Amino acid sequence: MKMRRALSLLLAPALLLTMSAFSHGGVQCAGSSAPLVPQGLNYTENPVDVPNPDRGFYRANDGMVVPVTGQGSGTVNVGNSPVTVGGAVVNTRISHIYFDLRNYSSNTFTSRGTRYTASYRAPADVSIQSRPGDKPPYAYATHFDYWKANVLPTWPRGTSQPLTADALAYIRAKLQEVRNGNGVTMVRFNYDGLGYSWVSVEHPQDGYMDRSVADIEPDKATVLQHIAQLKPILHEFEDVIMGVDGGFFGPWGEEHSTTFGTSPQAYAWMLNALLDAVPESRSITVQGGAFVSWYNAKYHTHYTFQNIDKMPPPKAGTPEARFGFFNDSYAYGEDEGDNYPNDWGSLSEGAGWPGNPLGAADTYDRGRLMTWIRKQNNLYGGEAQGDATLWNTYPFVGWEAAYAQTVYLNADYEDSVHDRWGDFTYTKDNVKQKMTNAYEEPYRTEYATFDPLYDGRTGAEYFRDRLGYRLVLRDANASGWVKQNGTLEFDGSIQNVGFGNIVNKKNVSVVLKSKADGKSYTALTKIDARNWRPDLDSRASNTAAYRDLSFAIDMHKFGNVPVGDYDIYLKINDPKETTPNKRSIQFANNGEGIWDADLGANLLGSTTVNAANDIPVTRIKPGNGQVDLDFAIGSSNGKGYSVYLKKADAPGPFTLYSNVNYNSKGVHIKGLTNGTQYFAYVQRNAGGKTSRTETVSFTPGHR
Template structure:
């Protein structure tokens, strides 16, 4: 821990003396000594440490913004019919009975393909759906589209809207999307083509041959995606249907060369906010046109690198053994950092995975667990508390939305919170992250249980349903959404410590 490393340097200086140290060691020891007061140093090296390990759990956990999702859709036809509001009890059942915490909501805009203005009644219905999702403790993967085909194969006209009208509709939806961004997991680019998947379209490709997309068509597609990015808060991402869409719109090469770097991640740029969804996952060698590079592996390399920092998800759509069999599916979801997958489709593909479906339930998205913890055992009021935590991510992806990391001091009468400077979006799949912090103890003497809160970034979602449960046995506290670190610190003695960093805030 930082505090204890500083103390060690000071003790070396005191025990050995300047003559027995190299110049570099002496400079470091003197700098360390200057950084802390003598009182803090005395507290830090005197106070004992406690170390413990944690047992991992194999439970399927209902954590936000990850896992399987249920598909939902609603319509708004020319006469205003077809809208089916979300049902609170159904959404609550997804959480409690299936550990499913998210839905895809496709909002079909049939009535407005030929009209610039969205009805107030329609906007109220969309707004109400988000309120229902919030009450149920679920998040929404959002997509807007204008049309579904009445049969197969689809025929022209397909029924979507021209670019100018799409941009006007996005502008009218912006206020609702911003106001409800707390319960939106991610927004799919949508709008263009049947199902909002960007292929069968009247206005963004040649309707007679949708594979022919002109330069102007690409410019119009880019206009739609950028308008959607502008309509959303900077911390919300947009997913496009194929990697080439992102590459073409932003002028990026395929392969790892064009993908996000750690320095670019989360910088608010379009590249850092555009992720991927694959709605024909495993269906053919190129997933029915999802991958266009030659060789295909270049596009997969692009997505594999990109999705370290942006979300990937989708659905299976056809049995294609052996590619759609479990060994291939698991390897690809791990490689491409899948955060979510449709549980409703394709049932034949999912059924072929057998009992391995539980592994997907565990590993889609992030799966964070405590490995080891080291803590100060006792300190004086306001004194230094060292906390060292090793957390493992055994999921296939990192969290992709911002999240608070908070250390909780829970006493018999009062509870305090300390915000930790950590970003779970950087806790990459398959890695162990060490949180190594020194914070101040509460000034009120007593015994305090230490807990970890991985809370939603939105103050509006101060709700256990939106907190992250760590994959350990005996640590989850469902009433608060906290994870019990299994350590109690004693705060006692006279006088006040100081200079220890972040101070706790009383929360109850």
């Protein structure tokens, strides 16, 4: 049977990226229109604060109470001023906004009445069992029981209702404040943003009370209605939303304690609603129990905290790949004793829920849980807290941050933890102390990696710089010159020395900036920066962690680029960014002029654009393992002509291809694989001048 495949002339070859990890030499690539020239940039890391979107310390924005009528109040901290974390100066680029929906639930409190405190006492004429001197019959066991039954119901409450037009306008206005700045936001919607429903008191007669006192969420239908109303806003501000906390359930929206907050069934319907409402490009951060509940319902499995580490790594594009983890007690954990391995219910949230649907409390294992988080390869962060333990101090806290790929942390909480990091001097002797609290087998690691770049600095500085991704250009080789109708080629390597990954998809563009007049010309590539994965060993000496950065771009992609000298830049920003230079990713390299703030781009090198000499291709005729390219050939014996070829899905530049015959119509290319797409062009060198055809595409096949 004869078959003919569709053919097309391509004015641009594919823009290619490979992810193999190796060093690149500055050698000429055979078949390129110009040799690849080493660029002589500074390829070392500068250990200073490099503010970037979607990573680092964040500023918490509490008290954003969504109004029923009016404009509401509260100003978003968009990171315009530096903040000190453990003595390290940080320029934040994340605003964590907690939108408080207290006015939209009949079960939550809009303000506090008389509070249960250490000094609270029930009326003297009420007999309380815990009060010394009171006698039976006791009306209540504790002062707390009396307060909850008689005082708490008098507190003012909201009304379960749809979000009003003013409410939606308020949320939009706050997100616009973020867009007007130079940062991004994590957003959370909750019904008790200030924790009015939580009591934490050491009472001299009742003892220690640390618990939720009310189910503060509205009914299921109202929660789902609110999520549906928020969907258009989340899509409208996709460009500045880093991610969305699961929220909605529990005090502070931290997904614990209430009936919904401890229900696998409730998490299944709530997270399904969020998957629909949140743009597909953005992640949803949840507690472990919330995710496992959703996953079990979705795939009819029965994972628990005993086997959470056996959950398969999510495949790209699946709904499970969209979930990250928010830890409201980051790095905390008891060292030993009766409370071990208590972590204040953050990592272990879900273990020990009523009826133990995900396993009993003692089935939680830190190593298994952290291994699941590592497999998710998504957003991981939260807020550090707790007194000093082996878990939240060096060297373990730095090692675990890399293992779990920590992306972001609260700059405002908790100072005592941050100060311990700031007091830690980062030296080899201190970092290489044996970690006696290391995970159990098979995840046991007893020694952290020491990075000499930070020798003598503080643990807070190390954390500041390593949170999330941090990109260092390690090698750069670019076309020494390129014709206006040629192909600009680049071969280099990059290293992500951060704890975490680039989670959100980014546009990666190449920018040519004229050295004569400063005008710039941009071409979008198909490079996926999310593939620049970090390694537990972030040292510069670990060349196995270098990721390939290569591209070949037809000059037509840049538009009409005048002849002249140009600097080559790499610009990395959100696909929906609305400004020319905000929220772009900056490399952490040493050297002057690496970062162009006006472009929002990083210097890769320079090249010269020369005048074009086109040879038009008039016909492409494929055959069995072969193809004929017809063009106006000046010498039928092929003198001065060369064919450059590459498979469409192959990495790297075009290479010289010699299995050809020339004729009066052009060139006959042989030895090809049927069903494989190729790119090719023909170049002529005659009389000291170079000309070439456009790049064409073809797929050989049976005729």
